[in-house]
């Protein structure tokens with residue numbers, strides 16, 4: 001999980017300051033699970049207004065400090081990220097999320113874009129299954 005100083009530098013690069021509410025939200029997010037909902041952040045930082053929580057989550061997504069992950073029930077959670085384009089493995093048993101990157105996948109998507117004539121602005125990819133820890137558990 002990225003340290004506050006790294007996030008502070010990322011914010012500065014985007015021309016943003018680590019204001020008191022932003023710092024409070026970051027600290028709250030660092031204390032939450034590896035992924036969390038906007039409501040979790042609202043609850044964890046009661047001193048910060050709801051609108052500020054939503055605005056800050058949006059900002060942090062834009063600058064690449066926070067990413068969105070679609071869970072296997074279709075709900076969207078947030079996650080602190082050290083930035084860079086990546087995808088997620090989601091465990092449908094315990095909910096653990098792991099990041100991954102793949103040049104091969106990006107190449108295939110580029111070929112798809114070429115083939116369909118679409119100019120792709122963004123894509124996301126989540127894989128669902130059982131994580132190594134859950135796989136190692138004996139079946140009930």
Ligand SMILES: [Zn+2]
Pocket residue numbers: 067068069079081086087088099
């Ligand atoms: Zn992510």
Ligand SMILES: [Zn+2]
Pocket residue numbers: 091092093094095096130131132133134135
């Ligand atoms: Zn698992």
Ligand SMILES: [Zn+2]
Pocket residue numbers: 085086087105106123125
């Ligand atoms: Zn990708």
